Amino acid sequence: MKSLLLTAVWLAAPALAQDYPSKPVRIVVAFSPGAATDLMARAVAQRLSDVFGVSVFVENRAAGGGGTVGSASVAKAPADGYTLLMANNSTHAVAPHIYKNPGYDALRDFAPVSLVGWTSTVLAVHPALPVTDVKGLIALARKRPGQLFFSSSGTGTTPHLAGELFKSMAGVDIVHIPYKGVVPGLIDLVGGQVQLAWISTVAALPFVKQKRLRALGIATLKRTPVFADVPTISEAALPGYEMPNWVGLLAPAQTQPEIVNRLNGEIARWLGAPETQQKMLALGMDAEGGTAASFGESLARSHAMMGQIIKRSGIKLE
Numbered sequence: 001m002k003s004l005l006l007t008a009v010w011l012a013a014p015a016l017a018q019d020y021p022s023k024p025v026r027i028v029v030a031f032s033p034g035a036a037t038d039l040m041a042r043a044v045a046q047r048l049s050d051v052f053g054v055s056v057f058v059e060n061r062a063a064g065g066g067g068t069v070g071s072a073s074v075a076k077a078p079a080d081g082y083t084l085l086m087a088n089n090s091t092h093a094v095a096p097h098i099y100k101n102p103g104y105d106a107l108r109d110f111a112p113v114s115l116v117g118w119t120s121t122v123l124a125v126h127p128a129l130p131v132t133d134v135k136g137l138i139a140l141a142r143k144r145p146g147q148l149f150f151s152s153s154g155t156g157t158t159p160h161l162a163g164e165l166f167k168s169m170a171g172v173d174i175v176h177i178p179y180k181g182v183v184p185g186l187i188d189l190v191g192g193q194v195q196l197a198w199i200s201t202v203a204a205l206p207f208v209k210q211k212r213l214r215a216l217g218i219a220t221l222k223r224t225p226v227f228a229d230v231p232t233i234s235e236a237a238l239p240g241y242e243m244p245n246w247v248g249l250l251a252p253a254q255t256q257p258e259i260v261n262r263l264n265g266e267i268a269r270w271l272g273a274p275e276t277q278q279k280m281l282a283l284g285m286d287a288e289g290g291t292a293a294s295f296g297e298s299l300a301r302s303h304a305m306m307g308q309i310i311k312r313s314g315i316k317l318e
Contacts, residue, residue: 027041116248185199
């Protein structure tokens with residue numbers, strides 16, 4: 001009887017995948033609205049809603065912990081394709097190495113669906129700060145130890161780690177001020193309550209254009225078209241400095257391959273369209289898809305790389 005039941009479930013699985021989705025799909029974002037991950041999630045949700053003919057909506061679960069709370073909720077969700085996670089470097093490469101118990105295994109508890117893109121992080125300062133380049137900032141920070149403050153979207157996030165790596169490589173004492181999300185920290189940066197921050201080009205672009213912020217350096221090893229005239233931090237002052245930030249869609253582990261492949265295929269077709277590429281670039285994002293397997297390999301590499309950086313930095317949180 002047991003073997004007959006297992007056989008029936010096995011035979012039913014492809015049919016269930018063919019009917020997918022037959023009800024609303026939820027994409028969890030473990031951060032507040034307005035961040036790059038949130039923007040990408042909403043763009044993907046709109047695309048999937050259009051092609052699936054059902055509601056695909058975004059749920060923000062910005063409960064802190066470097067995105068661990070929202071991520072853990074998806075790891076524990078049913079593996080039926082109706083609860084997904086728009087993850088990023090913070091949730092799956094940084095937080096697992098910083099927090100003693102994040103509530104999930106970044107590699108084992110999720111099924112990779114698709115890489116969605118990359119967001120460059122820019123080191124931006126308030127225009128009242130008397131510096132125009134990274135070397136000038138380092139010199140000022142050395143003259144004023146403990147007097148310059150940098151904001152982040154939360155303790156254990158990629159922007160926080162970007163600042164810690166900068167402190168270590170530049171030999172400066174700048175003070176971290178964590179906020180509950182991108183927007184509050186950005187408001188205080190623009191208002192001058194903090195002097196600098198590592199923020200996504202998506203969030204920084206309008207303020208730099210309005211000259212309410214000054215962009216000093218890009219936190220990847222190559223420049224971004226969004227800020228074509230802004231050098232990388234590596235070339236400007238700190239060779240080898242790098243803090244990449246990817247965004248990608250994950251499902252709970254054991255989600256049927258047929259469901260994963262359908263989601264991946266629709267996202268790949270959308271990302272491959274020239275209009276999508278241009279739209280993403282205008283938002284400061286580099287759209288990039290690929291197979292679910294290739295995304296899994298990239299995630300594993302990112303996880304290992306960030307683990308090495310965090311070990312060298314000595315950052316650890318309870």
